[in-house]
Amino acid sequence: MLSPVIAGVDGSAESLAAAEWAAREALRRDRPLRLVHVWDWHPRGHDGEPANAAQRQLARHATRQAEERIRSVVPDVLLTDEQVEGPATAALLKAAEQADLLVLGSRGLTGFTGLLVGSVAQGVVAKATRPVVLVRAGEEAEDEHFPADDGSPSTRTGCLDVVLGIDLADACDEVIEFAFEEAQLRRARLRVVYAWQPPSAISLGPGDIALVNDPQRAEEWQGFLHAVLAVWRDKYPDTEVLETVVEGKASTALVRAASVASLLVVGRRLSERPTVSRIGPVTHAAVHHVGCPLAVVAHA
Incomplete structure (x- = not known):
């Protein structure tokens, strides 16, 4: 069953x-x-x-x-x-x-x-x-869809993007696959969002600060994201994927992207201690500030 x-x-x-x-x-x-x-x-x-x-x-x-x-x-x-x-x-x-x-x-x-x-x-x-x-209260079927040509709510139009918040330092197959499945079920575009922040002087070793400037870092992260998603594009060839790499806080980027989404997908790492209840700062911010349905996918 x-x-x-x-x-x-x-x-x-x-x-x-x-x-x-x-x-x-x-x-x-x-x-x-x-x-x-x-x-x-x-x-x-x-x-x-x-x-x-x-x-x-x-x-x-x-x-x-x-x-x-x-x-x-x-x-x-x-x-x-x-x-x-x-x-x-x-x-x-x-x-x-x-x-x-x-x-x-x-x-x-x-x-x-x-x-x-x-x-x-x-x-x-x-x-x-x-x-x-x-x-959230008030969520309706029409909220998952683009408005009609005259601007009125509709369920006959295509679905809004499914948004996936990804951490490239901890990209998890379960979370990525869930987001692709949800986009495929809706015949919607999948927008994958990664937010990065420049390293501070404290976090870098001697001579590291001048090695890569911000535009180059953004380009490198974009290439890394594309490589991570390549296998999933092959597995879901009918799903259009939009890769978004932005500089800034992940929570801010996801709240902005989710403002025009049918679903936001984020991950939550399973704690090694079952008695500990933690959802992480990005998921916590999404719970507080995102208006669309929010999917939280646990992973090891």
Whole structure:
């Protein structure tokens, strides 16, 4: 059986947008979609049973609301749902292990509240071994596409670029392949962005500073990027690739590129210590500032 695309739902506008995005993605991938709601179990006692009953009722409402929205806009997707007991981070990480892709709202009313200040969703992103996509509230199918000739939103036009943020010092096959696959699924162009910064006098040895000037450094990085992507161009010959090398901070370059993208893809190195939750400064900036869906792909 094919592993599903899984969407976490909690009744919030963000999770509803995430569920709809996940449904479109599941259809593109020819995968089933599973909706998961996490509720907190309370031990038996004075308030335990009423609290549990209320949680189950909220879970049914959240999943039913998401199902109704999905069936109205993506009726052909194969859809199931389940309610599972928390803690939320552990439950979602367990769900992610079974998923082709896990999709979460970037903020929410319950389990995903406060992503920007360190929440369950950020904990999932920091620890999941499978790709995780974060979706903002208000994300619509039209947002993935170029506007129509008259400037109006449309789903009949081509998809906006998929943007890949790449670190040429640590170029990872899993991240690159994910981005190429997403571009191919959308028949979109893949824009690969690498940002470099001139070395400081401290970081270079004696006599190194004058060896290469900035234009030459940019040209060398451009050639290196082209070489890294060569094998992937051969593997995905129908995908148009635009290579962008810019001087400056990676986070700034990616936020700018993602302003007109259907999806931003970044990598996250798996920690050798499972108890450590870190997403890195570039991914952290993308979580805070990027408006389009953000895919975080873990790699060794």
